[in-house]
Amino acid sequence: MASPQVRSPELRKDSVTKRWVVFSPARAKRPSDFKSKSPTTQSQQQQECPFCLGHEHECAPEIFRVPSSSGLPWKIRVIENLYPALSRTLGDPFAQNNNPNASGSVGQVLGGFGFHDVVIETPVHSVQLSDLSPQELGEVLLAYKKRIQQLATHDAIKYVQVFKNYGASAGASMSHSHSQILALPVVPPTVSTRLDSAKEFFHETGKCSLCEVRVEDLLIDESSHFISIAPFAASFPFEIWIIPRHHSSHFHELDDAKAVDLGSLLKLMLRKMSFQLNNPPFNFMIHTSPLQLPDSQLPHIHWFLQIVPQLTGIGGFELGSGCYINPVFPEDAAKVLREVHIP
Amino acid sequence: MASPQVRSPELRKDSVTKRWVVFSPARAKRPSDFKSKSPTTQSQQQQECPFCLGHEHECAPEIFRVPSSSGLPWKIRVIENLYPALSRTLGDPFAQNNNPNASGSVGQVLGGFGFHDVVIETPVHSVQLSDLSPQELGEVLLAYKKRIQQLATHDAIKYVQVFKNYGASAGASMSHSHSQILALPVVPPTVSTRLDSAKEFFHETGKCSLCEVRVEDLLIDESSHFISIAPFAASFPFEIWIIPRHHSSHFHELDDAKAVDLGSLLKLMLRKMSFQLNNPPFNFMIHTSPLQLPDSQLPHIHWFLQIVPQLTGIGGFELGSGCYINPVFPEDAAKVLREVHIP
Numbered sequence A, B: 001m002a003s004p005q006v007r008s009p010e011l012r013k014d015s016v017t018k019r020w021v022v023f024s025p026a027r028a029k030r031p032s033d034f035k036s037k038s039p040t041t042q043s044q045q046q047q048e049c050p051f052c053l054g055h056e057h058e059c060a061p062e063i064f065r066v067p068s069s070s071g072l073p074w075k076i077r078v079i080e081n082l083y084p085a086l087s088r089t090l091g092d093p094f095a096q097n098n099n100p101n102a103s104g105s106v107g108q109v110l111g112g113f114g115f116h117d118v119v120i121e122t123p124v125h126s127v128q129l130s131d132l133s134p135q136e137l138g139e140v141l142l143a144y145k146k147r148i149q150q151l152a153t154h155d156a157i158k159y160v161q162v163f164k165n166y167g168a169s170a171g172a173s174m175s176h177s178h179s180q181i182l183a184l185p186v187v188p189p190t191v192s193t194r195l196d197s198a199k200e201f202f203h204e205t206g207k208c209s210l211c212e213v214r215v216e217d218l219l220i221d222e223s224s225h226f227i228s229i230a231p232f233a234a235s236f237p238f239e240i241w242i243i244p245r246h247h248s249s250h251f252h253e254l255d256d257a258k259a260v261d262l263g264s265l266l267k268l269m270l271r272k273m274s275f276q277l278n279n280p281p282f283n284f285m286i287h288t289s290p291l292q293l294p295d296s297q298l299p300h301i302h303w304f305l306q307i308v309p310q311l312t313g314i315g316g317f318e319l320g321s322g323c324y325i326n327p328v329f330p331e332d333a334a335k336v337l338r339e340v341h342i343p
């Protein structure tokens, strides 16, 4: 067996749990600027931060920047992750002989081909995503879109997961404002489940479930093209979904006007959450559709952005059962978030 | 709408995610003896701990104790959870009219009937589960069994989740050694998935996937009736499964001799993990079968106990996709755990 240091990443699916897991020895080496709890000054942290303006050479290669003209200072950079979970240099796993490996009956194996990128949302260390203007936030969203469109040109890529970790207990290892894009050679389990239930709902009702989701007591806010709600069966207290008003299967259908509009509603939600819940760690995730979805399924599935503040941990019950315990009813969370006035 | 204080728990299933969530306002009031980071002495903590010998009156009602004769001091107590996620006094949710509620198309609702118990594993605050003898650990396992058998008499209970949280970052709010038992009126998602994949595997191969799971490089240790392995697609670094050698669908089939044998292997795994990984927070979960499983499905499914040390957090990728990133290949973890010699 090769030493863990030099092994390539691998995807495995257990025959018991049916869950894909990305094995990625490179990830073990990630540094963390949250780890040291010793008193370091803000300026020291900034000097060491590879995501800051002037430290571009400390980063993995750039994919593109915004604005793209090299004469102007950058506002957003999309770069390769220096400790990628998946490898962009491995061959297409479907071109190889994709049979269960030596472990045979215990599960399936796939080469760890994929892309793992970082979106640096601002050149300035002290600026957070919610500090950006709706216009600037829109540019971050359009950077996601542009990168997804590039990744979609690879036949082996089946799904692109865009996500953000903010704060150490939401998993962030870097404090400079950033998000991540992981392009996978498989459709992940939450997406398959979402597709199946969307299809079932469509066949029963003739409608898309997210087109029908608007319920007054769950509504938080709305903009021209989006609504924000507390989902009916929120897994986490104060979980928020931002949903396009009109049916759209893929996030990367977002146009420039909608990006700014979404930027304004996202900013409002982040600011309300931060104000009401005292700047909690949070994650957001874009739930879109698989890249190669057959046209016949487009009417079923509707993308949305999920925001999860990390207020309570999880324990053995959630790990074991996959059920969640939420102490806050979503209609109560929605009322609080609807009524909170940010100063 | 009733105020959150007086509302009964409720189960909801979102029509998008198909995930059951337990809404439980009572849980918001849980105390935590981990919360205060101020320097309190061990003895102060003990004096305040309701799970300690002599503090029985500070607990919710006892269900049973071990040994059962009232003349002897107790070694194990199974009690009601004072802040239960589900309510044992609500009516059977299936006897009521179980239709989607006012929110209609957005999902399903079920009354929050169920049982939520705590197993106090020792009367002594400073004793941890791995300090118990194999015999004593066997008694804890038999207490789970006895309680599951009692819960199985309720027709409305479909699945019983036994789990343990150890350490604050594994979710524990109480430091006194304990585990929990949650009896649910639904079969949770991980169990349905496990059943489906077991059935599929059985139909393809004529065998149970866990009867076939033994692979030399994933094996950690073995006892007369059990093996311990690093699972082929472990979601977490150093995750361990303890599996009965011979086919058994339900944990509560465990007899007295097997309980001691499992106690010895569980103790060994907990001690190896604690020694090798520096006493990490961890969870363990018993993955058993639904209570009312049709006889025809018994050959497919095989119970096991999963131990997960909490070494890395999760982030937006895992929350969004349901895929996990694991920096340690299970064959490497198995080798380390196989070879570690505890002093």
Ligand SMILES: Nc1ncnc2c1ncn2[C@@H]1O[C@H](COP(=O)(O)OP(=O)(O)O[C@H]2O[C@H](CO)[C@@H](O)[C@H](O)[C@H]2O)[C@@H](O)[C@H]1O
Pocket (backbone or CB within 6 Å): A030, A031, A050, A058, A059, A060, A079, A080, A081, A082, A083, A084, A118, A164, A165, A170, A171, A172, A173, A174, A175, A180, B312, B313, B314, B315, B316, B317, B318, B325
């Ligand atoms: N100089 C450099 N150039 C380019 N990239 C650099 C870099 N220095 C660091 N990076 C990368 O920047 C990323 C920062 O990401 P985050 O802070 O959002 O969380 P991270 O991915 O570490 O893990 C969290 O998110 C993942 C995914 O959800 C979880 O698996 C994990 O447990 C959780 O801690 C890291 O992935 C790191 O590899």
Ligand SMILES: Nc1ncnc2c1ncn2[C@@H]1O[C@H](COP(=O)(O)OP(=O)(O)O[C@H]2O[C@H](CO)[C@@H](O)[C@H](O)[C@H]2O)[C@@H](O)[C@H]1O
Pocket (backbone or CB within 6 Å): A312, A313, A314, A315, A316, A317, A318, A325, B030, B031, B050, B058, B059, B060, B079, B080, B081, B082, B083, B084, B118, B164, B165, B170, B171, B172, B173, B174, B175, B179, B180
């Ligand atoms: N005097 C008393 N009498 C009887 N019972 C008492 C009591 N005082 C406290 N309790 C109960 O004792 C239990 C202790 O349980 P744990 O420490 O394992 O974690 P907890 O359930 O709090 O939450 C963790 O586990 C759950 C389930 O996995 C997660 O939802 C959650 O996020 C995580 O923190 C609590 O459930 C509490 O309600």
